[in-house]
Amino acid sequence: MLNLHSKLPNTGTSIFSVMTALANEHGAINLSQGFPDFDCDQALKSLVTKYMRKGLNQYAPMSGVRELRQVIATKMQKSYGMELDPDAEITITAGATEALFSAITALVRPDDEVILIEPAYDSYRPAVEVNGGIAVTYELKAPDYKVDWKLLERLISWRTRLIVVNTPHNPTGKVFRQADWQQLQKIAEDRDILVLSDEAYEHLTFDGLAHQSMLRFPEVYTRGLAVFSFGKTIHATGWKMGCCIAPPQLTREFRKVHQYNVFSVNTPMQYALADFFADEENYIHLPAFFQEKRDFFLRQMEGVPLKPLKSEGTYFQLFDYSALSDMPDLEFAKWLTTEVGVAAIPTSAFYASGRDEKVVRFCFAKQEQTLKKAAEKLIKLGDL
Numbered sequence: 001m002l003n004l005h006s007k008l009p010n011t012g013t014s015i016f017s018v019m020t021a022l023a024n025e026h027g028a029i030n031l032s033q034g035f036p037d038f039d040c041d042q043a044l045k046s047l048v049t050k051y052m053r054k055g056l057n058q059y060a061p062m063s064g065v066r067e068l069r070q071v072i073a074t075k076m077q078k079s080y081g082m083e084l085d086p087d088a089e090i091t092i093t094a095g096a097t098e099a100l101f102s103a104i105t106a107l108v109r110p111d112d113e114v115i116l117i118e119p120a121y122d123s124y125r126p127a128v129e130v131n132g133g134i135a136v137t138y139e140l141k142a143p144d145y146k147v148d149w150k151l152l153e154r155l156i157s158w159r160t161r162l163i164v165v166n167t168p169h170n171p172t173g174k175v176f177r178q179a180d181w182q183q184l185q186k187i188a189e190d191r192d193i194l195v196l197s198d199e200a201y202e203h204l205t206f207d208g209l210a211h212q213s214m215l216r217f218p219e220v221y222t223r224g225l226a227v228f229s230f231g232k233t234i235h236a237t238g239w240k241m242g243c244c245i246a247p248p249q250l251t252r253e254f255r256k257v258h259q260y261n262v263f264s265v266n267t268p269m270q271y272a273l274a275d276f277f278a279d280e281e282n283y284i285h286l287p288a289f290f291q292e293k294r295d296f297f298l299r300q301m302e303g304v305p306l307k308p309l310k311s312e313g314t315y316f317q318l319f320d321y322s323a324l325s326d327m328p329d330l331e332f333a334k335w336l337t338t339e340v341g342v343a344a345i346p347t348s349a350f351y352a353s354g355r356d357e358k359v360v361r362f363c364f365a366k367q368e369q370t371l372k373k374a375a376e377k378l379i380k381l382g383d384l
């Protein structure tokens with residue numbers, strides 16, 4: 001036997017891979033892993049084809065194609081009022097995952113502590129730990145999953161280097177208010193810590209709520225990096241495109257890792273996205289588009305004995321199943337998949353402690369017929 005001494009002894013296969021594989025194996029409707037079951041815009045595909053045909057198939061610049069960085073600077077200015085230097089502050093990445101990993105690797109030194117707010121997206125913790133950092137957890141509780149910044153501040157020590165936040169939040173669908181950023185700003189300044197803001201779902205906020213990007217808070221931004229995922233914006237999660245926005249000093253550190261992590265990202269896709277994002281018609285309707293899906297799904301789910309929790313953003317909807325079953329949530333999600341025919345994600349997978357709130361997550365980035373069929377299966381839970 002090889003004596004490997006794994007760098008990540010406690011890390012298993014991501015819950016998203018596990019549940020999608022189970023859904024496929026059992027032919028279940030897959031509302032587990034977050035991805036649309038409809039295609040991206042034909043015009044976007046035509047643009048990629050155009051640039052491929054044009055021969056733009058070699059390495060992009062390490063920081064990204066200039067045209068795309070310029071368009072993103074304009075888009076961020078319009079959306080959040082922040083003036084950005086596309087050369088010094090914007091880096092195109094292989095999705096938000098690569099941006100998060102490169103940022104954490106660039107900043108976290110051995111024995112540095114990093115505050116994670118759980119339930120948390122599953123890539124943060126392994127990125128911290130593989131770099132020798134120590135993840136310090138602040139747990140949010142159902143049903144409101146609200147951050148109490150005073151309690152969170154108690155977790156900060158002289159070793160704390162970074163705090164990772166995520167708004168709109170996966171899996172709870174909660175979104176930050178201005179007051180959250182104001183309190184975080186005070187903590188970060190007082191305790192001299194850095195902030196990594198995962199804004200993968202920047203365009204997916206509902207009921208008139210505005211996305212509170214870190215870029216609206218210049219004082220936080222001076223010590224922060226914001227990460228975005230284009231996959232959610234263009235309905236093409238498989239393209240693995242995104243960006244990292246940070247002030248020049250932090251961007252320089254970020255790029256030291258990014259250049260040896262992937263060097264650069266798909267060239268023709270970057271040219272295509274530069275054209276696509278130049279027209280705001282291609283993204284300003286996203287909140288209404290996904291809000292309609294959320295509301296459609298909730299209407300279909302009326303009469304299903306699962307209790308919806310409020311989703312303010314993202315394309316996820318949580319349901320409390322405690323009135324129906326006392327199974328642990330992983331077991332319940334697997335049972336739903338294999339016996340009822342609808343796959344979900346157990347929220348305990350987002351807690352290192354495995355905290356079981358008897359809450360599962362469904363993805364509603366699906367065609368109406370898919371959501372309708374799923375609800376028709378789930379309605380049978382009432383007969384149990």
Ligand code: PMP
Pocket residue numbers: 034094095096097098121166169170198200228229230231237240241242
């Ligand atoms: N952060 C969050 C909160 C996510 O849900 C996801 C996955 N969609 C990512 C980051 C990763 O995004 P990408 O697919 O662009 O790597």
Ligand code: GLN
Pocket residue numbers: 014016017032033034035170
């Ligand atoms: N972000 C997606 C989700 O939460 C999945 C991403 C992945 O499969 N790694 O479902």
